[in-house]
Amino acid sequence: MNLSSVSVKKRVRKSDFYTLKTLKTPSAGKTLARWLIGFFLLFIVCLFLPWQQNIQGKGKVTALTPENRPQAVESAIAGRISNWKVVEGQYVSKGDTILQLSEIKEKYFDPQMLERLGEQITSKEKALTSKIAKAQALQDQIKALQKAMNIKLNQAQNKYVQARLKLTSDSVDYEAERVRYANFRNQYERNKTLYEAGNIALTKLQDLESKFQESKMKVVSAENKFLQSKTELVTARIDINAVEADYYDKINKAESELNATLSDTYNTEGELFKLRNEYTNMEIRNEQYVLRAPQDGYVVQAMKAGIGETIKEGEPVVSILPQSLDKAVALFIKPMDMPLIARGNKVRVEFDGWPALQFSGWPNVSVGSFGGIVQVVDRVNSVEGLFRILVTPDPDDEPWPERLALGSGAKGWVMLEDVPLWYEIWRQLNGFPPSLYEENKDMTFVKDDKK
Structure with a gap:
């Protein structure tokens, strides 16, 4: 177990002992271990590589x-395909004819519809001119009636002033005759008393009586004139009202006719604008019978193919891929x-x-x-x-x-x-998201010149 400091490896040979020979590590195992350790160390190093x-x-x-993206070319009007001018895959320029349409709505079957609309517009313009002239004539008539009314009113007012002045004069005369009559009556009554007393002659009394009767007659005449002047004043006032009523009636009738003419004129103008709008729409519709390429590109797909096939308003007909x-x-x-x-x-x-x-x-x-x-x-x-x-x-x-x-x-x-x-x-x-991107202060953003 190699516990002693004295080694026995030099004294004992391992080849002499079977057990020691079986415990020997194979060389292939050592090689594999070295490779595994190397790969492990390489993996550890790679873990610290920048990513x-x-x-x-x-x-x-x-x-x-x-x-510039692929787009479908749609028909603005409903119609029937009468002729194709392109094939799929063909390059077309802006404004090139793609196909031609024919009309399917009976409202637009008349080939001379545009000319007839033009004739209707001309007739309406003439009618409008006549009605404008009539309205101008009625305005002139109203002005003439207003001037005539002013003149007649001035005449009637002058006559009224004259009648009022005459009434004042006649009233003064009437009062004067009444005073004179009162004086003559007093003289006649005093002289009659004197005659009855025998102080004056009968001839003088008769002369005073004649003057008294004459004064009485003048009072009656002055009163008649005064009453006649009153009647003339009332008549003059009535004449003023009659002139105003007569001319206001004529002016109101002319203004009523003028308003009716102006209303008819406005209706005609509205009909004329409607006809012009219809004429313009018809001109534009005639241009829509030819379907044109909106921009340069390639015809990639035809949604409608057959001649005589009908299409609806806003229905795509062909697809174009812009260049x-x-x-x-x-x-x-x-x-x-x-x-x-x-x-x-x-x-x-x-x-x-x-x-x-x-x-x-x-x-x-x-x-x-x-x-x-x-x-x-x-x-x-x-x-x-x-x-x-x-x-x-x-x-x-x-x-x-x-x-x-x-x-x-x-x-x-x-x-x-x-x-x-x-x-x-x-x-x-x-499963975490990437780290938040730290924006570089010196980053130059792409400028889109088309925006």
């Missing part, structure tokens, strides 16, 4: 701007990883059809992948609870393939911070 955390997502190639130059990759990320992604993060992208060997934690040794930058981060989930991000090419990295087709599959890794490999293994085993 760049990343968030993986799958998606497809798309366009950054919506107008996009602003390609992007739409990656779908789990909600748990979304708070760690920001605009400007670096991304490694692998495209279907391009062989690649991707080491997600060591992007520097990856082969066949391409660089990208996070350009858009959606704030709401897109499909199946996943969030979408848009990745554009990294201008500082290798350019993306020119033959990359929209809709092809892609994988991406959003690169985060560097951590030891053991930490990443521990995180993956526990």
